[in-house]
Amino acid sequence: MIIGIDDTDSRDGMCTTYLGAVLMDELQQYGTVIGDPLLIRLNPTIPYKTRGNASIAIQLDTDRPDAVMEHVTSRIESLAEMECEKTNPGVVFFNDTDHEHARVVLEEFFIRTVREVISIDTAKDIIHDLGIPAKGYKNGRGLIGALAACGAMIREGWDHTYEYLAYRQRTVWGTSRSVDEESVWKADLATYPGTWDTIDRTNDLIVCVPHSPDPVLFGIRGKSVEAVTLASNMILSEPIERYAIFRTDQGTDMHLISVERIADIQDMHSYTIEVRVCELPHTIRGGHTIVPVCDRDGRCIDCAAFEPTKNFRKLIRKLIPGDMIRVSGSVKEDTLNIEKIEIISLACAYDISNPTCPSCGKRMKSAGKDQGYRCRKCGMRSDTLQQSERIRNITPGIYEVPPCARRHLAKPLIRTHRPNEFPSR
Numbered sequence: 001m002i003i004g005i006d007d008t009d010s011r012d013g014m015c016t017t018y019l020g021a022v023l024m025d026e027l028q029q030y031g032t033v034i035g036d037p038l039l040i041r042l043n044p045t046i047p048y049k050t051r052g053n054a055s056i057a058i059q060l061d062t063d064r065p066d067a068v069m070e071h072v073t074s075r076i077e078s079l080a081e082m083e084c085e086k087t088n089p090g091v092v093f094f095n096d097t098d099h100e101h102a103r104v105v106l107e108e109f110f111i112r113t114v115r116e117v118i119s120i121d122t123a124k125d126i127i128h129d130l131g132i133p134a135k136g137y138k139n140g141r142g143l144i145g146a147l148a149a150c151g152a153m154i155r156e157g158w159d160h161t162y163e164y165l166a167y168r169q170r171t172v173w174g175t176s177r178s179v180d181e182e183s184v185w186k187a188d189l190a191t192y193p194g195t196w197d198t199i200d201r202t203n204d205l206i207v208c209v210p211h212s213p214d215p216v217l218f219g220i221r222g223k224s225v226e227a228v229t230l231a232s233n234m235i236l237s238e239p240i241e242r243y244a245i246f247r248t249d250q251g252t253d254m255h256l257i258s259v260e261r262i263a264d265i266q267d268m269h270s271y272t273i274e275v276r277v278c279e280l281p282h283t284i285r286g287g288h289t290i291v292p293v294c295d296r297d298g299r300c301i302d303c304a305a306f307e308p309t310k311n312f313r314k315l316i317r318k319l320i321p322g323d324m325i326r327v328s329g330s331v332k333e334d335t336l337n338i339e340k341i342e343i344i345s346l347a348c349a350y351d352i353s354n355p356t357c358p359s360c361g362k363r364m365k366s367a368g369k370d371q372g373y374r375c376r377k378c379g380m381r382s383d384t385l386q387q388s389e390r391i392r393n394i395t396p397g398i399y400e401v402p403p404c405a406r407r408h409l410a411k412p413l414i415r416t417h418r419p420n421e422f423p424s425r
Contacts, residue, residue, distance in 0.1 A: 001065055002153045003027075003072055004092040006055035006145025009214065010084035013174065018167050018215040019079050020056040021244035023072060030071070031062030036225075039163060039246035040149045041408045042113045044255060045268040045330045048141060050086050051212065052408055055145030056246070057153045059096065069093055073135055082137065090123075090142025093133040094150045102130045103154050110151030114254050114409070117268050118144050152249070159252040161415075162245055164228035166217040169241045174213040180236035181206060184218075187234035192425075193414040194227035195220055196251070200403040201425055203310050207403045215241075221250060223415070253411040256328055262299040270330040270409075274344070275301075277323040281316055289313040290335075293325070303327050303336045309405040312424070315341070318394045322347025330407075339410045342398045349390040355382040397422050 003023070008016045020037050027033060038057040046053055062068055072091060081087045094106070105126060112118060120136075123143045127134045136143045152158070168177070184206050188198040198208045198220060208218045217240055222228040225245055232243070255270040265271055275293035278300060283289045287307035294300040305316040316338070319325070326342040355364050357375035364373035364382060372383040397420035400406070400413050413423040 001060045001062055001068060002057055002092075002094040002096055002150045003060065003068070004055060004057045004094070004146035004149035004153075005072070005076065005142070006090050006149065007050065007087060007142030008076060008080035008089045009050050010081035010087045011050055011212065012081065012084065013213050013215075014079060014081045015167075015214040015216055016054060016056055017165055017244065017246065019075060020058060020246075021165070021167060021242050022079070023058060023075060024244060025242070026071065026075070027058065027060055027062075027068060030064045030068045031060050034059040034061055036162075036247040037244060038149055038152050039248040039250070040110070040114075040145070040152045041248070041250055041255075042145055042148060043115060043117065043268065043270075044407050044409055045270065045332055046117065047268075048086060050084070051214075053145075054408075055142075055149040057149035059153055065093070065095075069133060076137070080137070088136070088138040088141040090136045090140055090144070090146040091134060092127065092143065092146040092150050094154075096154070102132075105130065106147065106151035107155040108151070110148045110155055111254075113144060113148035113151075114249065115257055115269065120144065123147050158249065159254065160247050160249060161251045162222055162225055162228050163248050163250060164220045164222075164232045164243060164245050166219075166232060166235075166237070166240045166243045167215045168217045169239055170215070172238065173215055177209055177217060178238040179206075179209050179218060183234060183236040184208065187220075187231040190234060191222065191227055191231040194224065195222035195231045196412045196414055197221050197403040197406055198231065202402055203404050205404050250408045251411050251415060252409065253328070255330070255409045260295070261297060262295045262301050263297065265301065265331055265336075267331055267333065270328075270339075271336065272326060272328040273336075274324070274326045275303075277319045277321050277325060277347075279321060281319055283313075283317070287313070289316045291316055291319055293327070301331075301334060301336060303329070303338050305338050305401075306405075309338070309401045312338075312399070312401045312405070315394070315399055318392065319343075320347055320349055320392075328410075338401070339407060340398065340400045340413075343394065343396045346392060346394065346396060349392055350387050351390050353386050353388070355384055355386045395422075396420060400424050 278294040279292040281291040324344040329339040367374040
């Protein structure tokens with residue numbers, strides 16, 4: 001049996017991964033948990049999400065399916081933040097021995113939920129057509145993520161990373177977290193690049209400790225179970241209630257869709273597209289930097305480095321019209337939120353100045369309106385301004401936003417190892 005669960009949390013508390021960690025222990029009485037639990041990040045642009053738009057899946061070998069379903073639903077009803085308007089839990093129980101057609105449908109559904117906007121009715125129709133036991137609470141939106149997590153458990157070969165999540169004791173939920181900062185920096189230094197986004201060295205920030213009132217004490221992301229475990233064991237903190245290590249699509253760029261034309265871009269989707277800078281970047285109120293770009297058809301869209309990207313905005317402000325770039329990010333309200341940028345080629349920039357006197361080397365001055373330029377030292381004249389190519393303090397290559405602004409699904413450059421990369425660290 002594969003158990004998929006989604007949407008039990010709220011902005012004020014709880015975490016679906018915590019419910020998964022609890023069930024990983026409690027379901028042992030009904031059978032054997034198989035493999036790693038999954039933490040699946042879905043389309044990051046969905047406005048209905050509570051926080052990180054994550055669902056979870058657990059695989060269980062059991063001969064007591066009815067007891068399992070009763071136990072899981074009772075746990076959802078006791079732990080989910082039902083009073084929150086945006087919390088609409090869903091749970092799906094899929095028999096992994098079901099026919100091949102069902103497996104194919106769920107595998108495809110998993111990828112669609114990471115990249116597209118899926119309706120509740122679409123998920124309900126699949127559940128009905130395939131005869132999958134499921135339960136939705138309130139409007140049942142959690143059925144989308146629950147079904148997707150089941151599809152992820154079935155699908156093989158997708159890129160993945162790991163996250164070690166440590167959970168607080170229930171008596172201290174909602175209070176300030178106690179984590180020794182020096183130990184976090186040491187853990188990061190000892191395990192990077194096997195782990196990442198633990199801290200943001202450029203901006204002197206700890207990234208792995210959340211600030212919301214949920215049960216998570218800290219989360220360590222990395223390439224293997226061994227790496228995230230080593231880092232986590234080095235962190236000194238308040239006592240933990242439990243922990244779980246999830247296999248996840250975080251840090252994979254699975255949400256990105258490659259397109260060639262801006263006309264193919266839709267709101268609430270994420271893309272990679274090659275474009276040309278068509279206007280100088282400008283900074284708007286709030287510190288957000290906007291750079292207009294266009295495609296080969298001449299169609300334009302704004303790309304944005306928002307204030308939370310911090311020093312990344314300095315790079316964007318160096319772009320000029322004519323630069324060829326490849327941008328990756330999510331689109332909302334016809335603006336692409338830059339997660340990564342590849343500077344393919346740079347346009348030439350020129351400085352215009354008064355001509356230099358060929359005799360004495362002094363800079364000429366204006367001789368008056370429509371009278372050209374004259375050297376005040378030796379009297380030589382010229383009617384032509386001097387043009388010189390400007391040295392641009394920017395290098396072609398691939399750049400990323402800092403860890404403090406990185407989305408869950410965005411792949412860190414330390415995972416790709418391509419030429420001409422400039423990781424944020």
